Every structure is written in structure tokens, then in C-alpha cells.
Amino acid sequence: MPYKQPVSILLIIHTPELDVLLLERNDFTDAWQSVTGSREGDESLINTAQRELAEETGLRVDVSQIRDWESCHDFEIFEVWRHRYAPGVTMNTEHVFSVEIPVACEVDISPNEHRRFKWVNWQQAAEMVFSPSNAEALRELPARMGH
Template sequence: MTTSTRPWKIPESVLVVIHTPALDVLLIRRADADDFWQSVTGSKDVADEPLALTAAREVAEETGFACGEGSPLAPRLRDWQLQNIYEIYPRWRARYAPGVTHNTEHLFGLCLPERIDPVLNPREHTAWQWLPYRDAADACFSPSNAEAILLLPQFRA
């Protein structure tokens, strides 16, 4: 089932902090909110979709980086075994079933060997930037995204 045929978004998602060994972080700017810089995020397509598959799919859709099973970057995608539960912003709540107000977000990291230019999906994101991790955390609109980026030194490859 694809997103276009599913009536409601699943309130379970991934956040993937893409970074280098030097702790530079890739941020992308949302197309629907010009001042919202973030890491890769996205919801499961189906309830039983494995989180690692969701993470790899979202990274590929949003940046063009292939990190799914069998790709050279696959070993660099790491599940941090952490999650955030947060209130869904009111501007996006209509995408979810009536009464759904919170999302569970699972944290992943993707360590690239160096800064690589992403290929953005212009329907989702309009710009990108690489920043040192503390600056990237300051630039994020989402507090949970900023907190995840600040954890990055603990998950250095």
C-alpha cells in the first residue's frame, strides 16, 4: 500500500541524522515550511514496515543516498535504539486519523565517509546545508531533532 492510497499517516516515524566522522550534519529545508530545517524524517508506509527499511527508504527519497540492504552505505545506517514521543504540530495533524495527537519517532544515524551533495526531492525539500553538529542543532526547528543531533558524539562510528 502506498502513501497515496492510505487514508491516514501512521504515527510512527524515523529521524535519520546524516553526518560525517567529523560530526558535520546534513540539514534539509522543508518545501512546505521555508524556515524549517531538519534531518531526514518520515513515517512508516505500513504498520509492519521494519524501522530500518523506513529509515533507508526515507533517506533515499529525501537525499538520493542509497543505504538500504545490499548497498555500500547499508552498514553505515545505525539504529540508535532511542525514541521520542512528541505532539504532532497542529499544521500537520489533519494527515493523521481523528484523535491522533502524538507520534513515536525512532532515531537513526547515517555516517557518510565525507560531505556528499544530496539530490533533493523538490516536492519535499528546497535546500540543503552541511553544518558542524552544534550549529546544525541550533538551526533545527524541531526540539527532538536538535536533541538527537546533540547526541551524535555518543554514536560516532
Template structure:
């Protein structure tokens, strides 16, 4: 069964902007935030919650999961295109944020990831392989400043 070319990107971060990154098992050295394709019948929020649970062991309902209302459309990397239908070249990614009070131990999915790390937001943005992931992480500072001025 082919993957749906609709996915979520969930930037998991702490209040002081430490960002969780996961190292891909199928491509060592590729670091990213939580990502995953939408399953048939799921809302984007349900997809985000499922992916957070599967990839980190965290229950997103215990924290603040926010739809950032950011949508990215990008060409699927050639090495992963086989997962999609024969004529599918593009994916639409929806960005979410999950704010934790502090760095939390993670239970990674060994099938998907080799390791995890927490990094300050600037370093995390430099470490990820995906430009849309880097952009989302760089957006954290503005989001945090906006939240502070509106509290």
C-alpha cells in the same frame, strides 16, 4: 489514507560530525534531518532506508546506518495533524544515524525540500526546529567519543 503515527528521524553526518540538514518545502525556514512515517508492513530499518533514498538520493546500504535505540514521543504540530487519523495527536519517532565518509552532494526531493546544507554539529543542532532533532544531533559527539574508545 492517513499517515501512521510512527516515524523515523535519520541524522546523516560525516565522520568529522558535519550534519546534513534539509529545508522543508511546506514550511520554508524549517530545517531538519531526514524524517518520515512508517508505511504499513515496513520495519523501522526499511522506513529509514526508504526515507534516506527518497529525500537525499543516497543509498543507505552503501554507508553505516545505525539504529540508535532512541524513541521520542511528541505531540504532532497542529499544522500537520490533518495528515493523521481524526483522534491522533501523538507520534512515536525512532532515531537512526547514517555516517558518511565526507560531505556528499545530495539530490533533494523538490516536493519535500527546498534546499540542503552541511553544518558542524553544534550549528546544526541550533538550526533545526524540532527539539528531538536537536537532541539527536547533540548526541552525536558522545556517540563519536564512545565509538573511538571502543575501537
């Protein structure tokens, strides 16, 4: 299997009321997160977001529905996951996106990646996620959506 690219997306899925979908990782108990994933090949980042949304939740949207925050940050890859990257790669650049769906709904999570999902308000979501960059993006959500 080829190494993962150290370029990824963070996709916040939310309703108009700013309820947010969180997924619990299989490999990290009580680790809640928004949809994340690495770019594959030379796909655009917005296509990465669209693909990861479908893979991790079963939700399908047109790329025009995905909002590019034009925001990114670098973070150190957790030691436990570094084997997925080329030798010597320790940093990842994460690009932030969001997508609004009309109502909180059932999703078809990927059992290889996640054990369960829940919808919570954005404040609770920011407290629940394990990733500092995910928490920061969730705290920005109301302003980004004009609330």
C-alpha cells in the same frame, strides 16, 4: 490516500568529522531538519530510515550502514499536519537512527518536500533545526559516535 502512521524515524546523516546534512522544508520556511518520515505498511523502522534517506536525498546505503540508536520519544503532532493522520491522532513516536557517509556531498533533494540542503557542523545543526527532538539527537551525536 491512506493516513500516515504515527510512528516515524529521525535519521541523522553525518560525516566522520560530524558535519551534518540538513534539509529545509518547503512547507515551513527556515525550518531545517534531518531526514524524517513515517513508517509505511509493516516495514521495519530501519527500512523506513533507508527508504526515507533515498527518497529525500537520493543517497542509497545498505541497512547495515544505518545505526539504530534504540531511542525513541513521543511528541505532539503540529496542528498544521494533523490532517495527514487518522481523526483523533495527536501524538507520534519518533525513533532515532544515524548513518555515516565518507564526505559531505551533493544530494538530490525531493522538490516536493525540501527547497535546499546544507552541510554544517553538529553544533550549528543543533541550533538550526526547528524540532526539539532533532536538536537533542544532534547534541548526542558526538557521544554516540565516540567523539
